Amino acid sequence: MFVPVVDKNRNPLMPTTPARARKWVKSGKATPFFRNGVFCVRLNVEPSATQTQDIAVGIDPGSKKEGFTVKSEKSTYLNVQADAHNKVSKKVETRRELRRGRRSRKCPNRKHRTNRMANKQRLPAGTRTRWDWKLRILNYLSTMFPITHVCVEDIKAQTQKGARHWNESFSPLEVGKQWFYAEIQKRWILVTLKGFETKAIRDSLGLKKSGNKMSNDFNAHCVDSWCLAYHVIGSDTDQVDNTCVFCVSPIPIARRQLHRQNPQKGGRRPRYGGTMCNGIAKNTLVKHVTYGLTRVSGYMEQKGYSLYALGGKRLTQSARRESFKVLTRLNFNYI
Structure with a gap:
């Protein structure tokens, strides 16, 4: 286990051991704080060294759960398993039904407008939310660790025979993935691997993946994200040195609606x-x-x-x- 360290300006430095972090806090050299459930320390003095090692983040995307691993050549700092953001498309559908219902009830509503986004490059709401959730977690990790590389398991949408335009750009999965890759390349070095390449790395290290995809065990998803980070950054040994998993999930936020779906007493x-x-x-x-x-x-x-x-x-x-x-x-x- 390691403790993330930031300087006075909240710039991430190399993590330290819990024993050294306790020593810093006791002597007044550092101030402890929590960053969304992760214990960190902030230095109150100038750091003795600001050089950082290469740190990679492996990302294993999934439809229900996803894995993230923060790793350097010597140590594995953090394993994160996140629930996927997959409920926005149904909310958009409900919003559309409520809007159409107001028209039939002669309630105050805007007039029907043509699709102003037609023939324009955009991300559907559900697709944007899925990939933006991954980017938010990545930004969260970058506030605690000096990340240099990001390795993502590349996934592809099912292609359709003879549908060239769909296969190239119209698939929501492909459009969202390319947007995600472009955002990563603005800040870090991006590396992608195919699914069979990840499996080959896992087999070469003698690691097993659990068949229970919904469990919070390391072998469910983080084992693949660890292999992705291992491919980029390497390791002193071929053994996994940290199998603890930090589980997160998106907070269900209800966007402001004009009214509830069902009226109360008196039609209110x-x-x-x-x-x-x-x-x-x-x-x-x-x-x-x-x-x-x-x-x-x-x-x-x-x-x-x-x-x-x-x-x-x-x-x-x-x-x-x-x-x-x-x-x-x-x-x-x-x-």
Whole structure:
């Protein structure tokens, strides 16, 4: 296990051991803090050396879960398993149905407009969310580690015979993947491998992949991301030195809707969703006197705050402002 280190300006340095981090904190040379569930230290003095080694991130994309591994030649710093972001397309469909329903009820609504994005290069909402989620995790890791290389297992959409335009650019998977690769190349060195090449590396190292894709075990997804990082950066040994997995999932955020889908008594349809809850941004991590670490979510018309556990269960809808302390803004749920 290693502890990420940043300097006074929050620039990432090479990680250190937990024993050395405790020594720095005890002597006042560093200040401890958490960055979305990961313990880090910030140096209060000038670092003795600012040279960094090459650090690679291996990314194993998936339809349900994905693996990320941060690794240098000598050590494996962090394994992350993330739930895929795959619910936006259904939300877009629901929004379309509600909009069409308002037209039939003679409710206030905008007039029908032609597709202004026709014949223009764009990413569908669901595709953009899937690949932007991977980029967000990558940016999150780059705030703690001086990343130099990114290795991604290249996936391809199913091609259609005789459909050249679909195979080249119209497939949402291909369009999203190319956008993701372009964003990576702006900051890091990109390396891609095919699926069979990843398997060959895994077999050569004697590693086994679990058949249970939904488990939080290292052998489910992170074993492939470790092999991808190993291919780029190498290793002193062929043994995996860190099999601990840090699990994260996207926070379900309800975009602000004009009204709820089903009317209440009297035909009233109140507002639903949004980014604020009585002056506090949603997904803010707070410490409640009774429930401990929770996050603010929901929209309350009356006074009070809706608090949720980090696992997603709602705890209360009537928390008072003086009963909790605001800590920081969360980017995702973590275990």
